[in-house]
């Protein structure tokens with residue numbers, strides 16, 4: 001999920017009480033603990049940005065972030081399905097012969113589903129269009145496959161099955177996360193200062209893409225994904241996928257052969273998520 005750095009991850013697991021406690025927790029309990037942690041972080045971030053009480057937050061520099069690279073066995077851009085946060089990876093439940101988007105949510109998107117459901121729920125509360133709600137629901141799900149440049153990967157994954165506006169919103173939310181738009185209600189997140197370093201400036205390709213999107217007639221589509229993304233962790237809100245089944249039905253062209261088996265240009269991406277244990 002966007003907003004959850006390696007530092008956050010370490011703090012989170014340490015806060016839980018270590019590996020033994022973690023091993024004894026159900027996946028639902030872990031998801032709840034993660035949500036609490038992110039909410040707390042978000043609240044602290046809001047308090048700091050409002051000049052609230054508490055010490056000034058300390059963020060890593062880009063050099064600190066770079067120094068962490070060789071402290072990990074995996075790279076930060078790798079997809080959730082391909083690594084474990086604690087111990088070895090687990091066997092995955094098998095997929096049906098003709099998998100639907102719902103099947104991928106239930107069987108492969110576990111690590112991002114809570115985050116994207118919260119975002120989509122927020123979009124509904126804010127009276128967004130169905131296309132924005134769907135974009136929020138899908139915006140980070142490609143993290144199962146790959147995280148680096150996830151806006152572009154995610155848009156490509158969904159392009160054959162959704163409207164152009166929805167894939168535009170998914171592609172460009174990545175870029176717009178780096179640029180404030182206070183009029184639209186988007187403030188640069190402290191989580192990004194942690195993930196990228198406080199002195200990080202987006203690379204030229206992101207800058208160029210920002211200029212393109214800022215002047216585009218659909219600018220507000222990805223912008224509204226970022227607005228509903230940032231405040232996605234709300235106490236006591238536990239949206240379920242069932243709430244969005246009708247919106248998926250009206251806005252997602254489910255291939256009858258199943259995702260991964262429809263010979264679309266991105267079928268291999270779905271198969272890679274269905275069968276991530278295949279060695280080649």
Ligand SMILES: [Fe+2]
Nearest residue numbers: 001002140229
């Ligand atoms: Fe997100």
Ligand SMILES: [Fe+2]
Nearest residue numbers: 002139140174
């Ligand atoms: Fe994202």
